[in-house]
Amino acid sequence: xxxxxxxxxxxxxxxxxxxRQPPPAVEPPRPxxxxxxxxxxxxxxxxxxxAHGVYVYGVLRTEEALRFGPIGLxxxxxxxxxxxxxxxxAVVSKGPLGVPDPTxxxxxxxxxxxxxxxxxxxxxxxxFGLTFPSPEDxxxxxxxxxxxxxxxxxxxxxxxxxxxxxxxxxxxxARELELADAELGRLALQPPGSPGHLEYARKLEGALQExxxxxxxxxxxxxxxxxxxxxxxxxxxxxxxxxxxxxVAREREAAFDARVxxxxxxxxxxxxxxxxxxxxxxFADIRLRLTREEPPKNR
Numbered sequence: 001x002x003x004x005x006x007x008x009x010x011x012x013x014x015x016x017x018x019x020r021q022p023p024p025a026v027e028p029p030r031p032x033x034x035x036x037x038x039x040x041x042x043x044x045x046x047x048x049x050x051a052h053g054v055y056v057y058g059v060l061r062t063e064e065a066l067r068f069g070p071i072g073l074x075x076x077x078x079x080x081x082x083x084x085x086x087x088x089x090a091v092v093s094k095g096p097l098g099v100p101d102p103t104x105x106x107x108x109x110x111x112x113x114x115x116x117x118x119x120x121x122x123x124x125x126x127x128f129g130l131t132f133p134s135p136e137d138x139x140x141x142x143x144x145x146x147x148x149x150x151x152x153x154x155x156x157x158x159x160x161x162x163x164x165x166x167x168x169x170x171x172x173x174a175r176e177l178e179l180a181d182a183e184l185g186r187l188a189l190q191p192p193g194s195p196g197h198l199e200y201a202r203k204l205e206g207a208l209q210e211x212x213x214x215x216x217x218x219x220x221x222x223x224x225x226x227x228x229x230x231x232x233x234x235x236x237x238x239x240x241x242x243x244x245x246x247x248v249a250r251e252r253e254a255a256f257d258a259r260v261x262x263x264x265x266x267x268x269x270x271x272x273x274x275x276x277x278x279x280x281x282x283f284a285d286i287r288l289r290l291t292r293e294e295p296p297k298n299r
Contacts, residue, residue: 053131054083054138055095057113058279059124059149062089068116073100073109080113083135085142088149091117092138099129114279122157124149125279152284159228159247160277162256166219166242167271170208177207216242222263226255231282241270245282253277 055073057080065082072078072093082089091113100106110128117123132138142149178185184203190196212235219242220230227246235243248256257274264272 053095053097053133054092054135055100056126056130056132056138057091057093057110058117058126059142059153060089060091060117060121061087061150061153062121063087065089066091068113071109071113071116073106077109080116083138083142085139086146088142088146088153090138090142091123092135095131097131097133099131102128111278118160118277118279122153122159123279124153124156124284125281127281156247156280156283158251159249159280159283160253161280161282162227162246162248162253162274162276163278164219164223164242164244164246164260165240165273165275166216167239167273168212168241169269170238172269173208173211174204177204177211181207212241216244219263219267220244223256223259226252226259229283233282247280247283248277 055078057072060082062082062084065084066089067082068080068091070077070079072080073095074093078093078095080091080093083092093113107128114123114125132141178188184200184207187196187200187203190200216232220232223246224230227248229247230244231246232242232244235241246256260272260274264270
């Protein structure tokens with residue numbers, strides 16, 4: 001009997017945002033090559049030592065300051081709000097002066113804040129650890145990268161990221177390959193450590209990789225009609241045949257869910273793990289390289 005896909009991540013019973021159609025003139029997001037880093041010049045320190053830093057969770061569109069409550073990093077949890085500049089808001093809270101420790105609690109808090117924001121807004125997420133010395137530094141970032149942030153948010157509007165991991169029994173697949181390939185089956189009988197067995201290991205590895213590539217591509221292709229974009233990322237461990245992420249319009253989440261369940265029902269020997277919705281990390285095609293301006297030297 002086929003095993004149903006395991007859905008992890010935010011609860012499906014959580015309050016859902018109003019359905020939004022992406023702007024008709026905007027083409028659906030699609031995977032792109034890694035862009036050149038955007039250089040954002042930050043103002044130089046004026047010699048004051050701040051009491052704390054400003055931690056950034058992501059960027060969204062807003063014309064007014066927003067508050068998300070005490071859900072941020074720290075004990076007790078810091079208040080999360082936005083710093084607004086020309087229609088963009090950086091989602092921030094108080095944070096340490098340096099990079100916070102990447103403890104399990106801190107990383108989970110970072111993602112939970114992003115999930116909370118994502119319920120009502122399209123979010124351009126930042127990776128864990130982005131901290132600035134002052135609110136002015138954050139505003140300088142929004143000013144320097146305004147056009148780039150706006151462009152990415154336009155492409156991501158109304159979309160979320162969903163993840164799919166597919167696991168297989170590699171030993172069972174190896175036996176199938178040995179039965180299908182007489183030469184591979186013959187080499188499998190060679191004594192361990194012998195030249196024949198080493199050749200078997202090499203050929204089996206290649207056959208497993210080809211099988212995973214072929215079956216993984218077929219699964220991704222089956223999901224493309226209900227996704228705006230898809231990316232395959234590196235599997236983790238021998239049991240993982242496929243590790244993929246999809247950019248899906250909010251109003252198509254149910255259709256995507258149904259397609260995954262259908263695939264799971266038709267692939268009884270595979271285990272499907274379905275995660276999300278998440279902020280679209282893999283489709284936010286922007287990288288920042290921050291540089292600090294030096295104060296003018298006295299002449």
